[in-house]
Amino acid sequence: MSAADVTNGMASGLNDGSITNPVDRPRLHLSSRFLRSELALIFGRRRNQAGMGILAAVPVIIAIAVKVSTPRPGRGPDFFASITSNGLFVALAALTLELALFLPLAVGAIAGDSVAGEANIGTLRYLLTVPVGRTRLLAVKYAAIAIFSMAATMWVSLVGAVAGLALFGGGEMTLVSGTQIGMGQAVLRVLMATIYLGLCFASLGAIGLFVSTLTEQPIGATISIVVINVMSFILDSIPQLSWLHEWLPTHWWMSFGDLLRDPIAWSDVTRGLLTAAGYALVFWLAAWARFSSKDVTS
Protein backbone atom coordinates (compact mmCIF):
# COMPACT_ATOMS: atom_id res chain seq x y z
CA MET A 1 0.00 0.00 0.00
CA SER A 2 2.91 2.25 0.45
CA ALA A 3 3.02 2.48 -3.33
CA ALA A 4 -0.30 4.34 -3.43
CA ASP A 5 0.75 6.44 -0.47
CA VAL A 6 3.91 7.41 -2.26
CA THR A 7 1.96 8.30 -5.39
CA ASN A 8 -0.40 10.50 -3.40
CA GLY A 9 2.50 12.05 -1.62
CA MET A 10 4.12 12.99 -4.89
CA ALA A 11 0.87 14.35 -6.24
CA SER A 12 0.35 16.60 -3.25
CA GLY A 13 3.96 17.63 -3.41
CA LEU A 14 3.25 18.95 -6.89
CA ASN A 15 0.29 20.88 -5.51
CA ASP A 16 2.54 22.89 -3.28
CA GLY A 17 3.09 25.56 -5.88
CA SER A 18 -0.58 26.34 -6.21
CA ILE A 19 -0.96 27.07 -2.51
CA THR A 20 -0.12 30.68 -1.92
CA ASN A 21 0.91 30.20 1.65
CA PRO A 22 2.75 26.90 1.93
CA VAL A 23 3.96 27.83 5.42
CA ASP A 24 0.46 27.09 6.63
CA ARG A 25 0.71 23.54 5.37
CA PRO A 26 1.76 20.94 7.89
CA ARG A 27 4.48 18.57 6.79
CA LEU A 28 3.53 15.30 5.09
CA HIS A 29 4.45 12.04 6.67
CA LEU A 30 4.72 9.10 4.32
CA SER A 31 3.92 5.92 6.11
CA SER A 32 1.86 2.78 6.11
CA ARG A 33 -0.03 3.86 9.23
CA PHE A 34 -3.43 3.89 7.55
CA LEU A 35 -2.92 0.36 6.21
CA ARG A 36 -1.68 -0.88 9.56
CA SER A 37 -4.67 0.74 11.21
CA GLU A 38 -6.96 -1.06 8.75
CA LEU A 39 -5.32 -4.40 9.45
CA ALA A 40 -5.55 -3.81 13.19
CA LEU A 41 -9.27 -3.12 12.78
CA ILE A 42 -9.77 -6.27 10.71
CA PHE A 43 -7.71 -8.70 12.74
CA GLY A 44 -8.54 -7.11 16.09
CA ARG A 45 -12.27 -7.44 15.65
CA ARG A 46 -13.74 -10.34 17.60
CA ARG A 47 -16.18 -11.27 14.87
CA ASN A 48 -13.31 -11.74 12.44
CA GLN A 49 -11.27 -13.68 14.96
CA ALA A 50 -14.23 -16.04 15.40
CA GLY A 51 -14.40 -16.35 11.62
CA MET A 52 -10.73 -17.29 11.50
CA GLY A 53 -11.49 -19.94 14.11
CA ILE A 54 -14.18 -21.43 11.90
CA LEU A 55 -11.86 -21.38 8.90
CA ALA A 56 -9.29 -23.27 10.99
CA ALA A 57 -11.83 -25.80 12.25
CA VAL A 58 -12.28 -27.37 8.82
CA PRO A 59 -8.72 -28.71 8.33
CA VAL A 60 -8.66 -29.90 11.94
CA ILE A 61 -11.93 -31.78 11.47
CA ILE A 62 -10.66 -33.28 8.20
CA ALA A 63 -7.44 -34.45 9.82
CA ILE A 64 -9.17 -36.04 12.80
CA ALA A 65 -11.96 -37.58 10.72
CA VAL A 66 -9.49 -39.22 8.35
CA LYS A 67 -7.36 -40.38 11.27
CA VAL A 68 -10.19 -42.13 13.10
CA SER A 69 -11.86 -43.66 10.07
CA THR A 70 -10.70 -46.69 8.12
CA PRO A 71 -8.99 -45.77 4.88
CA ARG A 72 -10.99 -46.32 1.73
CA PRO A 73 -8.49 -46.76 -1.07
CA GLY A 74 -9.16 -46.59 -4.79
CA ARG A 75 -11.25 -43.42 -4.93
CA GLY A 76 -9.03 -41.73 -7.45
CA PRO A 77 -6.48 -38.97 -7.12
CA ASP A 78 -8.38 -36.63 -4.85
CA PHE A 79 -6.56 -35.04 -1.94
CA PHE A 80 -8.57 -36.90 0.67
CA ALA A 81 -7.31 -40.28 -0.41
CA SER A 82 -3.73 -39.06 -0.19
CA ILE A 83 -3.90 -37.63 3.30
CA THR A 84 -2.69 -40.78 5.03
CA SER A 85 0.40 -40.81 2.80
CA ASN A 86 1.36 -37.21 3.53
CA GLY A 87 -0.17 -34.85 6.08
CA LEU A 88 0.30 -31.84 3.78
CA PHE A 89 -2.69 -33.06 1.79
CA VAL A 90 -4.91 -31.97 4.71
CA ALA A 91 -4.10 -28.39 3.71
CA LEU A 92 -5.12 -29.04 0.10
CA ALA A 93 -8.27 -30.92 1.11
CA ALA A 94 -9.26 -28.09 3.44
CA LEU A 95 -8.72 -25.48 0.71
CA THR A 96 -10.85 -27.57 -1.66
CA LEU A 97 -13.71 -27.72 0.83
CA GLU A 98 -13.56 -24.07 1.91
CA LEU A 99 -13.06 -22.65 -1.56
CA ALA A 100 -16.73 -22.69 -2.52
CA LEU A 101 -18.22 -20.94 0.49
CA PHE A 102 -16.23 -20.38 3.67
CA LEU A 103 -13.27 -18.49 2.25
CA PRO A 104 -15.39 -16.38 -0.14
CA LEU A 105 -17.70 -15.63 2.78
CA ALA A 106 -14.77 -14.50 4.91
CA VAL A 107 -13.48 -12.27 2.12
CA GLY A 108 -17.03 -11.04 1.51
CA ALA A 109 -17.45 -10.08 5.15
CA ILE A 110 -14.27 -8.02 5.14
CA ALA A 111 -14.84 -6.48 1.72
CA GLY A 112 -18.48 -5.74 2.47
CA ASP A 113 -17.43 -3.95 5.62
CA SER A 114 -14.69 -1.93 3.96
CA VAL A 115 -16.67 1.09 2.78
CA ALA A 116 -20.27 0.27 3.70
CA GLY A 117 -19.25 -0.53 7.28
CA GLU A 118 -17.61 2.86 7.72
CA ALA A 119 -20.60 4.53 6.07
CA ASN A 120 -22.98 2.61 8.29
CA ILE A 121 -21.45 3.79 11.57
CA GLY A 122 -20.70 7.24 10.15
CA THR A 123 -16.91 7.08 10.42
CA LEU A 124 -16.60 7.44 6.64
CA ARG A 125 -17.36 11.17 6.80
CA TYR A 126 -14.73 11.63 9.48
CA LEU A 127 -12.11 9.74 7.43
CA LEU A 128 -12.86 11.91 4.41
CA THR A 129 -12.62 15.16 6.36
CA VAL A 130 -9.28 14.27 8.03
CA PRO A 131 -8.75 14.32 4.99
CA VAL A 132 -8.18 10.96 3.40
CA GLY A 133 -8.33 11.29 -0.38
CA ARG A 134 -10.99 9.05 -1.86
CA THR A 135 -8.54 7.31 -4.18
CA ARG A 136 -6.18 6.70 -1.30
CA LEU A 137 -9.05 5.40 0.82
CA LEU A 138 -10.00 2.86 -1.85
CA ALA A 139 -6.37 1.88 -2.42
CA VAL A 140 -5.72 1.26 1.26
CA LYS A 141 -9.06 -0.47 1.77
CA TYR A 142 -8.36 -2.78 -1.14
CA ALA A 143 -4.82 -3.49 0.02
CA ALA A 144 -6.25 -4.52 3.38
CA ILE A 145 -8.84 -6.76 1.71
CA ALA A 146 -6.16 -8.39 -0.45
CA ILE A 147 -3.89 -8.94 2.55
CA PHE A 148 -6.77 -10.44 4.49
CA SER A 149 -7.66 -12.74 1.58
CA MET A 150 -4.11 -13.98 1.41
CA ALA A 151 -3.82 -14.29 5.18
CA ALA A 152 -7.08 -16.24 5.52
CA THR A 153 -6.05 -18.67 2.78
CA MET A 154 -2.61 -19.07 4.31
CA TRP A 155 -4.20 -19.64 7.68
CA VAL A 156 -6.38 -22.51 6.41
CA SER A 157 -3.37 -23.99 4.66
CA LEU A 158 -1.10 -23.59 7.66
CA VAL A 159 -3.54 -25.13 10.13
CA GLY A 160 -4.14 -27.97 7.66
CA ALA A 161 -0.42 -28.57 7.21
CA VAL A 162 0.29 -28.51 10.94
CA ALA A 163 -2.67 -30.78 11.80
CA GLY A 164 -1.86 -33.13 8.92
CA LEU A 165 1.84 -33.37 9.66
CA ALA A 166 1.08 -33.93 13.34
CA LEU A 167 -1.33 -36.79 12.67
CA PHE A 168 0.08 -38.32 9.49
CA GLY A 169 3.66 -37.12 9.19
CA GLY A 170 5.37 -35.75 6.12
CA GLY A 171 7.98 -37.20 3.85
CA GLU A 172 7.82 -37.79 0.14
CA MET A 173 4.68 -36.61 -1.64
CA THR A 174 3.04 -38.53 -4.43
CA LEU A 175 1.66 -35.96 -6.86
CA VAL A 176 -1.63 -36.16 -8.76
CA SER A 177 0.35 -37.19 -11.81
CA GLY A 178 2.00 -40.07 -9.90
CA THR A 179 5.48 -38.60 -9.57
CA GLN A 180 7.15 -38.45 -6.18
CA ILE A 181 8.75 -35.26 -4.87
CA GLY A 182 10.72 -34.53 -1.70
CA MET A 183 9.32 -32.85 1.38
CA GLY A 184 10.87 -29.45 0.58
CA GLN A 185 9.40 -29.49 -2.92
CA ALA A 186 6.07 -30.62 -1.47
CA VAL A 187 5.92 -27.67 0.94
CA LEU A 188 6.76 -25.33 -1.91
CA ARG A 189 3.99 -26.76 -4.10
CA VAL A 190 1.40 -26.41 -1.33
CA LEU A 191 2.59 -22.86 -0.74
CA MET A 192 2.22 -22.04 -4.44
CA ALA A 193 -1.29 -23.48 -4.49
CA THR A 194 -2.19 -21.43 -1.42
CA ILE A 195 -0.84 -18.21 -2.90
CA TYR A 196 -2.70 -18.89 -6.14
CA LEU A 197 -6.00 -19.25 -4.27
CA GLY A 198 -5.21 -16.25 -2.10
CA LEU A 199 -4.87 -14.14 -5.24
CA CYS A 200 -8.14 -15.56 -6.60
CA PHE A 201 -9.95 -14.56 -3.40
CA ALA A 202 -8.32 -11.14 -3.49
CA SER A 203 -9.89 -10.57 -6.90
CA LEU A 204 -13.28 -11.52 -5.43
CA GLY A 205 -12.45 -8.91 -2.79
CA ALA A 206 -12.29 -6.24 -5.51
CA ILE A 207 -15.83 -7.14 -6.54
CA GLY A 208 -16.67 -6.86 -2.85
CA LEU A 209 -15.07 -3.42 -2.58
CA PHE A 210 -17.19 -2.23 -5.48
CA VAL A 211 -20.40 -3.62 -3.97
CA SER A 212 -19.43 -2.00 -0.68
CA THR A 213 -19.38 1.45 -2.30
CA LEU A 214 -22.98 0.97 -3.46
CA THR A 215 -24.63 0.67 -0.06
CA GLU A 216 -24.47 1.71 3.56
CA GLN A 217 -25.39 -1.77 4.77
CA PRO A 218 -22.29 -3.95 5.21
CA ILE A 219 -24.37 -7.11 5.69
CA GLY A 220 -26.13 -6.44 2.42
CA ALA A 221 -22.79 -6.02 0.69
CA THR A 222 -21.48 -9.27 2.18
CA ILE A 223 -24.57 -11.21 1.11
CA SER A 224 -24.29 -9.77 -2.39
CA ILE A 225 -20.68 -10.90 -2.66
CA VAL A 226 -21.57 -14.42 -1.55
CA VAL A 227 -24.49 -14.46 -4.00
CA ILE A 228 -22.17 -13.39 -6.83
CA ASN A 229 -19.74 -16.12 -5.81
CA VAL A 230 -22.37 -18.86 -5.64
CA MET A 231 -23.98 -17.67 -8.86
CA SER A 232 -20.63 -17.96 -10.58
CA PHE A 233 -20.29 -21.56 -9.39
CA ILE A 234 -23.85 -22.36 -10.54
CA LEU A 235 -23.30 -20.86 -13.99
CA ASP A 236 -20.03 -22.75 -14.19
CA SER A 237 -21.89 -26.02 -13.66
CA ILE A 238 -24.40 -25.53 -16.48
CA PRO A 239 -22.88 -27.16 -19.57
CA GLN A 240 -25.08 -25.18 -21.98
CA LEU A 241 -23.29 -22.04 -20.81
CA SER A 242 -19.83 -23.40 -21.57
CA TRP A 243 -19.00 -20.32 -23.69
CA LEU A 244 -19.32 -18.27 -20.52
CA HIS A 245 -17.37 -20.51 -18.18
CA GLU A 246 -13.86 -19.27 -18.80
CA TRP A 247 -14.97 -15.69 -18.01
CA LEU A 248 -16.51 -16.50 -14.65
CA PRO A 249 -14.60 -15.16 -11.65
CA THR A 250 -14.54 -18.55 -9.94
CA HIS A 251 -13.95 -20.76 -12.98
CA TRP A 252 -10.21 -21.19 -12.62
CA TRP A 253 -10.07 -21.53 -8.86
CA MET A 254 -9.94 -25.35 -8.89
CA SER A 255 -6.94 -25.14 -11.20
CA PHE A 256 -4.81 -24.78 -8.09
CA GLY A 257 -4.54 -28.58 -8.35
CA ASP A 258 -2.47 -28.11 -11.51
CA LEU A 259 0.32 -26.80 -9.33
CA LEU A 260 0.55 -30.31 -7.89
CA ARG A 261 1.28 -32.01 -11.18
CA ASP A 262 4.69 -32.80 -12.56
CA PRO A 263 5.55 -30.87 -14.55
CA ILE A 264 3.26 -28.05 -13.38
CA ALA A 265 0.44 -27.43 -15.86
CA TRP A 266 0.81 -23.68 -16.08
CA SER A 267 -1.74 -22.86 -18.77
CA ASP A 268 -4.89 -22.91 -16.63
CA VAL A 269 -3.11 -21.37 -13.66
CA THR A 270 -1.92 -18.54 -15.88
CA ARG A 271 -5.44 -18.05 -17.24
CA GLY A 272 -6.66 -18.05 -13.66
CA LEU A 273 -4.18 -15.38 -12.60
CA LEU A 274 -5.00 -13.21 -15.61
CA THR A 275 -8.73 -13.57 -14.93
CA ALA A 276 -8.17 -12.66 -11.28
CA ALA A 277 -6.07 -9.64 -12.23
CA GLY A 278 -8.70 -8.57 -14.75
CA TYR A 279 -11.54 -8.76 -12.24
CA ALA A 280 -9.46 -6.97 -9.61
CA LEU A 281 -8.60 -4.13 -11.97
CA VAL A 282 -12.05 -3.69 -13.48
CA PHE A 283 -13.88 -3.75 -10.18
CA TRP A 284 -11.38 -1.56 -8.36
CA LEU A 285 -11.81 1.00 -11.13
CA ALA A 286 -15.59 0.58 -10.94
CA ALA A 287 -15.41 1.21 -7.20
CA TRP A 288 -13.30 4.30 -7.86
CA ALA A 289 -15.66 5.59 -10.55
CA ARG A 290 -18.56 5.10 -8.20
CA PHE A 291 -16.97 6.45 -5.05
CA SER A 292 -14.77 9.31 -6.19
CA SER A 293 -17.67 11.58 -7.02
CA LYS A 294 -20.27 10.14 -4.68
CA ASP A 295 -22.14 12.38 -2.25
CA VAL A 296 -21.36 11.05 1.20
CA THR A 297 -24.53 11.65 3.17
CA SER A 298 -24.05 8.89 5.73
Add this chain to the structure above:
Amino acid sequence: MATGESAVGDVVDGDVAVGDFAVATHGLTKRFKQQVAVNALDLMVPRGAVYGFLGPNGSGKTTTIRMLLGLIRATSGRHELLGHAMPDHARDILPLVGSLVEGPAFHPYLSARANLSRLDSVDRHADPRTTKVRVDRALDRVGLLAAADKRYRAYSQGMRQRLAIAGTLLAPRELLVLDEPTNGLDPQGTREVRHLIGSLADDGTTVLVSSHLLSEVEQVCTHIGVMHVGVLLTQGPIAQVRAVGETRARVQTDRPQDAARVLRQLGLTDVAIESGWAAGTLGEIAAEKIVAALVHDGVPVTGFAIERPSLEDLFVSLTGEGFNVSG
Protein backbone atom coordinates in the same frame (compact mmCIF):
# COMPACT_ATOMS: atom_id res chain seq x y z
CA MET B 1 -33.61 38.83 2.15
CA ALA B 2 -32.92 42.56 2.02
CA THR B 3 -31.46 42.49 5.51
CA GLY B 4 -29.31 39.52 4.54
CA GLU B 5 -27.83 41.38 1.60
CA SER B 6 -27.15 44.54 3.55
CA ALA B 7 -25.46 42.57 6.31
CA VAL B 8 -23.16 40.86 3.81
CA GLY B 9 -22.51 44.14 2.09
CA ASP B 10 -21.49 45.78 5.33
CA VAL B 11 -19.04 43.04 6.13
CA VAL B 12 -17.44 43.12 2.71
CA ASP B 13 -17.35 46.90 2.54
CA GLY B 14 -15.73 47.17 5.95
CA ASP B 15 -12.05 46.76 6.66
CA VAL B 16 -12.26 43.02 5.96
CA ALA B 17 -10.76 41.93 2.65
CA VAL B 18 -12.13 38.93 0.76
CA GLY B 19 -9.04 36.84 1.57
CA ASP B 20 -9.69 37.33 5.25
CA PHE B 21 -12.67 35.06 5.26
CA ALA B 22 -12.21 31.63 6.77
CA VAL B 23 -15.34 30.51 4.94
CA ALA B 24 -16.75 32.18 1.85
CA THR B 25 -19.46 30.68 -0.32
CA HIS B 26 -20.78 32.17 -3.53
CA GLY B 27 -24.23 31.14 -4.66
CA LEU B 28 -23.71 27.71 -3.14
CA THR B 29 -26.70 25.54 -4.01
CA LYS B 30 -27.58 21.91 -3.39
CA ARG B 31 -30.55 20.24 -4.99
CA PHE B 32 -31.61 16.72 -3.96
CA LYS B 33 -33.92 15.48 -6.73
CA GLN B 34 -36.95 17.80 -6.36
CA GLN B 35 -35.95 19.55 -3.17
CA VAL B 36 -33.59 22.50 -2.98
CA ALA B 37 -31.80 21.91 0.33
CA VAL B 38 -29.53 24.93 0.12
CA ASN B 39 -30.37 27.85 -2.14
CA ALA B 40 -27.76 30.33 -3.44
CA LEU B 41 -25.93 30.62 -0.16
CA ASP B 42 -23.43 33.45 0.35
CA LEU B 43 -21.97 32.53 3.70
CA MET B 44 -19.19 34.81 4.91
CA VAL B 45 -17.24 33.88 8.02
CA PRO B 46 -14.47 36.38 8.81
CA ARG B 47 -11.22 34.96 10.19
CA GLY B 48 -11.17 34.95 13.96
CA ALA B 49 -14.96 35.02 14.25
CA VAL B 50 -17.15 32.69 16.22
CA TYR B 51 -19.96 32.35 13.74
CA GLY B 52 -23.27 31.01 14.96
CA PHE B 53 -24.92 29.24 12.06
CA LEU B 54 -28.51 29.12 13.17
CA GLY B 55 -31.65 27.59 11.86
CA PRO B 56 -34.26 25.01 12.74
CA ASN B 57 -33.74 21.33 12.04
CA GLY B 58 -33.99 20.73 8.33
CA SER B 59 -33.11 24.27 7.29
CA GLY B 60 -30.01 23.16 5.36
CA LYS B 61 -27.24 23.72 7.91
CA THR B 62 -25.79 20.23 7.78
CA THR B 63 -26.07 20.06 4.00
CA THR B 64 -24.14 23.32 3.84
CA ILE B 65 -21.47 21.98 6.18
CA ARG B 66 -21.17 18.79 4.13
CA MET B 67 -20.61 20.91 1.03
CA LEU B 68 -18.07 23.09 2.82
CA LEU B 69 -16.05 20.00 3.72
CA GLY B 70 -16.33 18.39 0.30
CA LEU B 71 -18.43 15.44 1.44
CA ILE B 72 -21.12 16.30 -1.06
CA ARG B 73 -20.86 18.22 -4.28
CA ALA B 74 -22.64 21.52 -4.77
CA THR B 75 -25.22 21.55 -7.57
CA SER B 76 -23.99 25.04 -8.40
CA GLY B 77 -21.95 27.81 -6.86
CA ARG B 78 -18.50 27.64 -5.33
CA HIS B 79 -16.77 28.17 -2.03
CA GLU B 80 -13.41 28.81 -0.41
CA LEU B 81 -12.05 27.69 2.92
CA LEU B 82 -9.20 29.74 4.42
CA GLY B 83 -8.88 31.56 1.13
CA HIS B 84 -8.48 28.47 -1.07
CA ALA B 85 -10.99 27.04 -3.49
CA MET B 86 -12.68 23.86 -2.40
CA PRO B 87 -12.89 21.01 -3.14
CA ASP B 88 -9.79 21.43 -5.37
CA HIS B 89 -7.53 22.20 -2.43
CA ALA B 90 -9.18 19.83 0.02
CA ARG B 91 -5.96 17.90 0.55
CA ASP B 92 -4.09 21.00 1.67
CA ILE B 93 -6.86 22.87 3.45
CA LEU B 94 -8.79 20.20 5.32
CA PRO B 95 -5.84 19.36 7.61
CA LEU B 96 -6.26 22.88 8.98
CA VAL B 97 -9.98 22.35 9.50
CA GLY B 98 -11.36 20.39 12.42
CA SER B 99 -14.90 19.24 11.92
CA LEU B 100 -17.81 17.68 13.66
CA VAL B 101 -20.51 16.72 11.18
CA GLU B 102 -23.97 15.47 12.10
CA GLY B 103 -23.03 13.97 15.41
CA PRO B 104 -20.20 11.76 16.61
CA ALA B 105 -19.24 8.54 14.79
CA PHE B 106 -16.61 6.09 16.00
CA HIS B 107 -15.89 2.38 15.97
CA PRO B 108 -18.04 1.02 18.80
CA TYR B 109 -15.72 -1.78 19.89
CA LEU B 110 -12.61 0.40 20.10
CA SER B 111 -11.74 2.52 23.11
CA ALA B 112 -11.89 6.30 22.93
CA ARG B 113 -8.12 6.43 22.81
CA ALA B 114 -7.89 3.81 20.06
CA ASN B 115 -10.53 5.66 18.04
CA LEU B 116 -8.61 8.92 18.17
CA SER B 117 -5.36 7.11 17.32
CA ARG B 118 -7.14 5.59 14.35
CA LEU B 119 -8.22 9.05 13.15
CA ASP B 120 -4.70 10.32 13.64
CA SER B 121 -3.14 7.38 11.82
CA VAL B 122 -5.00 8.15 8.59
CA ASP B 123 -3.84 11.78 8.70
CA ARG B 124 -0.75 12.02 6.56
CA HIS B 125 0.12 15.36 8.10
CA ALA B 126 0.21 13.95 11.62
CA ASP B 127 3.49 13.02 13.22
CA PRO B 128 3.20 9.45 14.57
CA ARG B 129 5.77 10.19 17.27
CA THR B 130 3.46 12.68 18.94
CA THR B 131 0.19 10.79 18.48
CA LYS B 132 0.04 9.59 22.09
CA VAL B 133 0.62 13.04 23.50
CA ARG B 134 -1.82 14.75 21.16
CA VAL B 135 -4.54 12.15 21.73
CA ASP B 136 -4.23 12.47 25.49
CA ARG B 137 -4.17 16.25 25.34
CA ALA B 138 -7.32 16.30 23.21
CA LEU B 139 -9.06 13.87 25.58
CA ASP B 140 -7.98 15.96 28.52
CA ARG B 141 -9.30 19.13 26.98
CA VAL B 142 -12.82 17.68 26.74
CA GLY B 143 -12.59 16.00 30.14
CA LEU B 144 -12.49 12.41 28.90
CA LEU B 145 -9.01 11.38 29.98
CA ALA B 146 -10.32 9.29 32.86
CA ALA B 147 -12.59 7.34 30.49
CA ALA B 148 -10.05 7.09 27.67
CA ASP B 149 -9.82 3.30 27.72
CA LYS B 150 -13.54 2.63 27.83
CA ARG B 151 -15.04 1.25 24.67
CA TYR B 152 -16.95 3.78 22.64
CA ARG B 153 -20.10 1.66 22.86
CA ALA B 154 -20.11 2.15 26.63
CA TYR B 155 -20.02 5.93 26.23
CA SER B 156 -23.09 8.07 26.95
CA GLN B 157 -24.39 10.44 24.29
CA GLY B 158 -22.71 13.37 26.00
CA MET B 159 -19.36 11.56 26.19
CA ARG B 160 -19.63 10.65 22.52
CA GLN B 161 -20.21 14.28 21.65
CA ARG B 162 -17.16 15.28 23.68
CA LEU B 163 -15.07 12.62 21.98
CA ALA B 164 -16.06 13.97 18.59
CA ILE B 165 -14.95 17.42 19.70
CA ALA B 166 -11.68 15.90 20.93
CA GLY B 167 -11.26 14.48 17.43
CA THR B 168 -11.25 18.00 16.02
CA LEU B 169 -8.49 19.01 18.43
CA LEU B 170 -5.92 16.39 17.43
CA ALA B 171 -4.00 18.88 15.33
CA PRO B 172 -3.65 22.66 15.39
CA ARG B 173 -6.55 24.07 13.40
CA GLU B 174 -7.27 27.41 11.82
CA LEU B 175 -10.94 26.66 11.41
CA LEU B 176 -13.34 24.53 13.39
CA VAL B 177 -16.64 23.51 11.87
CA LEU B 178 -18.87 22.25 14.63
CA ASP B 179 -22.29 20.95 13.64
CA GLU B 180 -24.58 20.95 16.68
CA PRO B 181 -21.73 20.40 19.16
CA THR B 182 -24.00 20.61 22.19
CA ASN B 183 -26.47 17.96 21.05
CA GLY B 184 -27.05 15.44 23.80
CA LEU B 185 -25.07 17.37 26.37
CA ASP B 186 -26.44 18.24 29.80
CA PRO B 187 -26.50 21.92 30.85
CA GLN B 188 -23.10 21.57 32.48
CA GLY B 189 -21.66 19.96 29.32
CA THR B 190 -23.23 22.69 27.21
CA ARG B 191 -21.56 25.33 29.34
CA GLU B 192 -18.24 23.52 29.01
CA VAL B 193 -18.50 23.34 25.24
CA ARG B 194 -19.35 27.02 25.10
CA HIS B 195 -16.35 27.75 27.27
CA LEU B 196 -14.18 25.53 25.05
CA ILE B 197 -15.33 27.36 21.93
CA GLY B 198 -14.51 30.63 23.64
CA SER B 199 -11.03 29.51 24.60
CA LEU B 200 -10.33 28.16 21.10
CA ALA B 201 -11.44 31.43 19.61
CA ASP B 202 -9.12 33.23 22.00
CA ASP B 203 -6.29 31.20 20.49
CA GLY B 204 -7.20 32.69 17.13
CA THR B 205 -9.15 29.75 15.71
CA THR B 206 -12.15 30.65 13.61
CA VAL B 207 -15.20 28.69 14.71
CA LEU B 208 -18.30 27.98 12.66
CA VAL B 209 -20.84 26.49 15.01
CA SER B 210 -24.27 25.40 13.90
CA SER B 211 -27.18 25.03 16.24
CA HIS B 212 -30.92 24.78 16.30
CA LEU B 213 -30.91 26.16 19.82
CA LEU B 214 -30.63 29.91 19.43
CA SER B 215 -30.05 30.81 23.06
CA GLU B 216 -27.25 28.27 23.39
CA VAL B 217 -25.07 29.93 20.79
CA GLU B 218 -26.04 33.54 21.30
CA GLN B 219 -23.70 34.06 24.24
CA VAL B 220 -20.52 32.88 22.59
CA CYS B 221 -20.82 34.21 19.04
CA THR B 222 -19.34 37.31 17.47
CA HIS B 223 -21.26 36.76 14.23
CA ILE B 224 -24.43 34.97 13.32
CA GLY B 225 -26.15 33.76 10.20
CA VAL B 226 -29.75 32.59 10.18
CA MET B 227 -30.91 29.85 7.83
CA HIS B 228 -34.49 29.11 6.94
CA VAL B 229 -35.65 26.57 4.33
CA GLY B 230 -32.27 26.57 2.60
CA VAL B 231 -31.95 30.36 2.46
CA LEU B 232 -29.63 32.52 4.53
CA LEU B 233 -31.98 35.18 5.91
CA THR B 234 -29.39 37.39 7.51
CA GLN B 235 -25.81 37.37 8.67
CA GLY B 236 -23.25 39.69 10.16
CA PRO B 237 -21.77 40.80 13.48
CA ILE B 238 -24.20 39.82 16.20
CA ALA B 239 -24.87 43.38 17.38
CA GLN B 240 -25.62 44.48 13.86
CA VAL B 241 -27.98 41.61 13.18
CA ARG B 242 -29.81 42.15 16.42
CA ALA B 243 -30.10 45.86 15.79
CA VAL B 244 -32.57 44.94 13.08
CA GLY B 245 -35.10 44.17 15.78
CA GLU B 246 -36.65 46.82 17.97
CA THR B 247 -35.44 47.55 21.48
CA ARG B 248 -38.19 48.33 23.93
CA ALA B 249 -38.14 50.14 27.25
CA ARG B 250 -40.41 48.71 29.92
CA VAL B 251 -41.44 50.62 33.02
CA GLN B 252 -42.92 48.89 36.01
CA THR B 253 -45.18 51.23 37.94
CA ASP B 254 -48.50 51.46 39.74
CA ARG B 255 -49.45 54.42 37.49
CA PRO B 256 -48.99 53.03 33.99
CA GLN B 257 -51.23 55.67 32.36
CA ASP B 258 -48.97 58.47 33.56
CA ALA B 259 -45.86 56.54 32.65
CA ALA B 260 -47.20 55.99 29.14
CA ARG B 261 -47.84 59.70 28.74
CA VAL B 262 -44.23 60.46 29.69
CA LEU B 263 -42.96 57.84 27.28
CA ARG B 264 -44.98 59.34 24.45
CA GLN B 265 -43.72 62.81 25.32
CA LEU B 266 -40.17 61.51 25.10
CA GLY B 267 -40.92 60.23 21.60
CA LEU B 268 -41.20 56.50 22.18
CA THR B 269 -43.49 54.74 19.72
CA ASP B 270 -45.86 51.79 19.98
CA VAL B 271 -46.50 52.63 23.62
CA ALA B 272 -48.50 49.90 25.31
CA ILE B 273 -50.19 49.90 28.69
CA GLU B 274 -51.17 47.03 30.90
CA SER B 275 -51.82 46.73 34.58
CA GLY B 276 -48.56 47.40 36.39
CA TRP B 277 -46.45 48.46 33.43
CA ALA B 278 -46.02 50.60 30.35
CA ALA B 279 -43.66 49.96 27.47
CA GLY B 280 -42.55 51.63 24.29
CA THR B 281 -40.17 51.18 21.41
CA LEU B 282 -36.97 53.07 22.11
CA GLY B 283 -35.87 54.05 18.63
CA GLU B 284 -33.10 56.64 18.83
CA ILE B 285 -33.95 57.82 22.34
CA ALA B 286 -31.27 57.34 24.98
CA ALA B 287 -32.54 54.90 27.61
CA GLU B 288 -31.08 56.74 30.59
CA LYS B 289 -33.30 59.77 29.95
CA ILE B 290 -36.45 57.83 30.58
CA VAL B 291 -36.20 57.15 34.29
CA ALA B 292 -35.08 60.71 34.94
CA ALA B 293 -38.10 62.05 33.06
CA LEU B 294 -40.45 59.72 34.89
CA VAL B 295 -39.10 60.72 38.29
CA HIS B 296 -39.22 64.35 37.30
CA ASP B 297 -42.93 64.02 36.54
CA GLY B 298 -43.52 62.26 39.84
CA VAL B 299 -44.29 58.84 38.35
CA PRO B 300 -43.20 56.17 40.82
CA VAL B 301 -40.91 53.66 39.11
CA THR B 302 -40.62 50.23 40.73
CA GLY B 303 -38.76 48.62 37.84
CA PHE B 304 -37.15 49.51 34.55
CA ALA B 305 -35.83 47.27 31.80
CA ILE B 306 -34.42 47.54 28.31
CA GLU B 307 -35.58 44.57 26.27
CA ARG B 308 -33.50 43.64 23.28
CA PRO B 309 -35.21 41.22 20.95
CA SER B 310 -34.04 37.67 21.55
CA LEU B 311 -32.72 35.83 18.53
CA GLU B 312 -35.92 33.90 18.66
CA ASP B 313 -37.96 37.11 18.30
CA LEU B 314 -35.64 38.14 15.52
CA PHE B 315 -36.17 34.84 13.77
CA VAL B 316 -39.92 35.18 14.02
CA SER B 317 -39.75 38.70 12.63
CA LEU B 318 -37.57 37.53 9.73
CA THR B 319 -39.63 34.51 8.76
CA GLY B 320 -43.04 35.32 10.09
CA GLU B 321 -43.07 31.93 11.70
CA GLY B 322 -41.66 30.09 14.66
CA PHE B 323 -38.37 28.30 15.00
CA ASN B 324 -39.82 24.97 13.99
CA VAL B 325 -38.90 22.21 11.61
CA SER B 326 -39.67 23.22 8.07
CA GLY B 327 -40.37 20.41 5.65
